Amino acid sequence: xxxxxxxxxxxxxxxxxxxxxxxxxxxxxxxxxxxxxxxxxxxxxxxxxxxxxxxxxxxxxxxxxxxxxxxxxxxxxxxxxxxxxxxxxxxxxxxxxxxxxxxxxxxxxxx
Amino acid sequence: xxxxxxxxxxxxxxxxxxxxxxxxxxxxxxxxxxxxxxxxxxxxxxxxxxxxxxxxxxxxxxxxxxxxxxxxxxxxxxxxxxxxxxxxxxxxxxxxxxxxxxxxxxxxxxxxxxx
Numbered sequence: 001x002x003x004x005x006x007x008x009x010x011x012x013x014x015x016x017x018x019x020x021x022x023x024x025x026x027x028x029x030x031x032x033x034x035x036x037x038x039x040x041x042x043x044x045x046x047x048x049x050x051x052x053x054x055x056x057x058x059x060x061x062x063x064x065x066x067x068x069x070x071x072x073x074x075x076x077x078x079x080x081x082x083x084x085x086x087x088x089x090x091x092x093x094x095x096x097x098x099x100x101x102x103x104x105x106x107x108x109x110x111x
Numbered sequence: 112x113x114x115x116x117x118x119x120x121x122x123x124x125x126x127x128x129x130x131x132x133x134x135x136x137x138x139x140x141x142x143x144x145x146x147x148x149x150x151x152x153x154x155x156x157x158x159x160x161x162x163x164x165x166x167x168x169x170x171x172x173x174x175x176x177x178x179x180x181x182x183x184x185x186x187x188x189x190x191x192x193x194x195x196x197x198x199x200x201x202x203x204x205x206x207x208x209x210x211x212x213x214x215x216x217x218x219x220x221x222x223x224x225x226x
Contacts, residue, residue: 034214034215042219043220044201044215044217046215049214087151089154096166096167096208097208098144098156098159098167098208101154103152103153
């Protein structure tokens with residue numbers, strides 16, 4: 001089955017800095033890679049996703065890059081703000097099309 | 112506003128109680144999911160319903176019993192739970208399982224405490 005590794009487990013940055021979270025996956029057939037943000041006490045929310053026919057996707061301060069050859073994808077957040085503080089989960093599909101989640105990255109943005 | 116509604120928000124139950132968690136969505140999604148999430152851990156898949164039929168059971172103990180009365184509703188019946196079952200239970204939906212990997216939409220969850 002699909003195995004997703006996520007790093008780092010915690011990330012502390014100063015407001016205005018960039019943050020990068022990386023995930024690797026094992027199944028070369030995987031073709032869909034979402035990122036979820038979960039604020040404390042709240043539900044996971046999809047913030048961006050990418051399909052395997054593109055290498056990069058941007059949405060304002062958030063971008064995701066995909067390297068199919070190396071089987072890794074990354075979340076990039078620029079000009080971080082305190083409200084970006086949350087746990088971020090990457091995910092990749094299993095053969096039954098359900099998602100396998102990474103272990104999560106706790107991002108702390110200090111003012 | 113969340114498009115997937117879960118009730119109750121919080122539930123405290125004893126080990127001999129029977130209770131149910133409820134989930135509702137009106138997005139026309141045909142796949143619905145139950146996830147369990149422990150603190151500082153990712154969501155862990157429990158059950159998947161596809162077109163109102165149970166398609167995946169991740170070897171969940173029988174003290175958890177899912178039910179899908181119709182395409183908009185999903186229930187999780189709880190009986191004789193253990194303290195280690197205390198967790199956040201998340202319902203989610205998507206357009207359809209296996210349909211080009213459509214995004215999951217999560218509800219706000221039910222915070223369950225088993226005493």
